[in-house]
Amino acid sequence: MRMEPEPLTFFTPDGDRVTWQVEVEPDLDPFERRLTLVVQGTKIVQRRVPRAEGRDREHLYELLENEARMGSRLLARLGRAYPVELPRLMGYSLDVEEPFVLLSDHRGEPVTRFSGALLIAEQRALQESLFRAVRILSACDIVHRRIDPGTVRWDGSAVQVTGLAHATLVGSRRLRLGEAPYAAPDQRAGTGRASTADDLWSAGMVIYRTITAREVADRPDLTAAPALQPLHDVFSGRPPSVLEVLNRLRVPDPMQSIPVDQDLRLEEGRAAFDRAREAKREIEVEEPPPETRIEQTPQDQPQKWWARWLPLAVLLAFAVVVWMVIR
Numbered sequence: 001m002r003m004e005p006e007p008l009t010f011f012t013p014d015g016d017r018v019t020w021q022v023e024v025e026p027d028l029d030p031f032e033r034r035l036t037l038v039v040q041g042t043k044i045v046q047r048r049v050p051r052a053e054g055r056d057r058e059h060l061y062e063l064l065e066n067e068a069r070m071g072s073r074l075l076a077r078l079g080r081a082y083p084v085e086l087p088r089l090m091g092y093s094l095d096v097e098e099p100f101v102l103l104s105d106h107r108g109e110p111v112t113r114f115s116g117a118l119l120i121a122e123q124r125a126l127q128e129s130l131f132r133a134v135r136i137l138s139a140c141d142i143v144h145r146r147i148d149p150g151t152v153r154w155d156g157s158a159v160q161v162t163g164l165a166h167a168t169l170v171g172s173r174r175l176r177l178g179e180a181p182y183a184a185p186d187q188r189a190g191t192g193r194a195s196t197a198d199d200l201w202s203a204g205m206v207i208y209r210t211i212t213a214r215e216v217a218d219r220p221d222l223t224a225a226p227a228l229q230p231l232h233d234v235f236s237g238r239p240p241s242v243l244e245v246l247n248r249l250r251v252p253d254p255m256q257s258i259p260v261d262q263d264l265r266l267e268e269g270r271a272a273f274d275r276a277r278e279a280k281r282e283i284e285v286e287e288p289p290p291e292t293r294i295e296q297t298p299q300d301q302p303q304k305w306w307a308r309w310l311p312l313a314v315l316l317a318f319a320v321v322v323w324m325v326i327r
Contacts (some may be wrong), residue, residue, distance in 0.1 A: 005038045010102060012094040013075050034105070044090055048100035049270060061099060063165035067102045068092040071166040077140045081258040084158050085133035107198065109204060116213030122156070123211050123227045124249070129158040130203045132254045135242045137161075138196040139255045141170045147193070147202035148182040149209065168194050181205050181216050182241030197239045204234040241325070 003026070009019040011151065022036040028029040031047045031054060039114060051062045071089030075082070082088055090102040090203055111126075118126060130152065144151075144167050166177060176190030177183065184201035186192050208220045219235045220229045230248035233240055243253060 001174070008035070010091040010100070013072055013089050015168055019094040026178065035102075036168060043105040045087070045103045045105055046100050047103065048098055054098075054258055061094075064099055064101055065094055066167065067163075068094065070167045070221060071101065071103065072139075078136070078258060081135075083132070083136055083254065084169045085136060085161060086163055087160060090189075096108050101161075106153060108151065108153040110200045111152045111154045111159070111210050113173050114154055117212055118211060120227065125157060126154060126210060127207050127230070128246075128249050128251045129228075130207060131163045131200075131242055131245050132247065132251065133159060134196065134199045134203050135254055136258065137167075137199065138170065141294065142167050143170055143172075143196060144199050144202070145177055145183075145187065147199055148178075149208060152206050154210075170194060170196065174198075174203040178202075180218055180275075181220075185218075195243055199236055199240055200239055200245070201302060204231045207231065246298055 003023045005021045005023055007019050008022045009017065011017055022035040023038060025034045025036070030050045031048060032047070035044050035046050036042070037044065047064065049064050054060055068089065069085070078086075080105060084107070085301050087106070088104040090104060092101045092179060096099075114122075130147075134147070135145075144161065144164065144166075146163055146166045147161060151161060152161040153162065168175075170193075172194050174187060174190050174194050176188065178187055180188065182202050182205045184198045187194075187198045187201075192251050194260050203307070205216075205220070207233070208216065208222070208225075211227060212220075212225055214220070222232055234245065235326060248254065
């Protein structure tokens with residue numbers, strides 16, 4: 001059944017306010033809808049916070065804002081060479097009753113549908129593409145923190161890592177987040193600083209689970225899986241860098257072909273977005289006016305009591321001396 005077009009007003013990543021005519025596909029998911037742009041015929045994803053859900057869980061608004069912020073950062077850094085491994089931010093509207101973020105359409109299917117069913121060549125391609133995604137995120141100073149079977153999709157040749165709502169910047173204080181086995185131990189404990197090693201662990205665990213279809217409580221045993229030997233130390237206390245893992249897989253650094261693009265217009269849009277978000281969070285507290293202090297000049301300062309009576313005392317003493325002389 002064809003849906004009636006409806007207007008959708010939002011801000012583009014560079015800060016322009018636009019209105020598109022869209023058709024909304026019926027979906028049972030209250031947080032995510034697929035839209036079709038009437039003019040172009042392009043499909044996009046709308047992630048939103050419904051009024052009823054946000055009323056009881058206000059943190060959902062912060063997660064949505066963070067997804068927009070991270071998407072804006074990726075777009076500003078990667079520009080025209082945007083990789084297939086990551087969804088592209090199309091726009092956002094965060095100051096409305098039911099705020100939303102618009103992203104490029106999903107590719108492929110959730111990786112859980114391919115557990116234990118990938119051919120050897122596909123197993124290799126999965127590893128290459130997922131570690132490419134981690135490398136690109138790290139080059140933009142982003143730690144995803146939620147790479148798991150629910151946020152990784154596969155289309156037969158490349159992954160798409162979705163769900164940037166919990167992402168943070170490299171070096172920020174770790175917050176306790178995630179569960180075993182997909183969240184790294186330090187991330188689960190909330191100790192230290194966020195690192196690409198957190199995403200490396202998660203990506204390695206997704207690959208292990210997808211290729212072997214085995215459940216694991218914590219660190220997996222890779223000895224029986226030759227295809228996974230490049231990951232042998234990813235789950236150790238001293239993990240390699242993502243570039244080392246790509247080198248073992250004979251994959252060139254993707255950032256050599258995806259140069260970081262400093263598009264000033266996009267940078268300005270991202271800065272405007274951050275300023276708007278910070279201004280919204282500020283709580284205006286009316287401070288009392290500063291106490292007025294009148295500084296006294298030396299001439300205005302009160303004199304000591306003896307300084308005030310000294311001239312009179314001198315005059316009286318002089319009068320006494322004169323009286324004695326006359327007498």
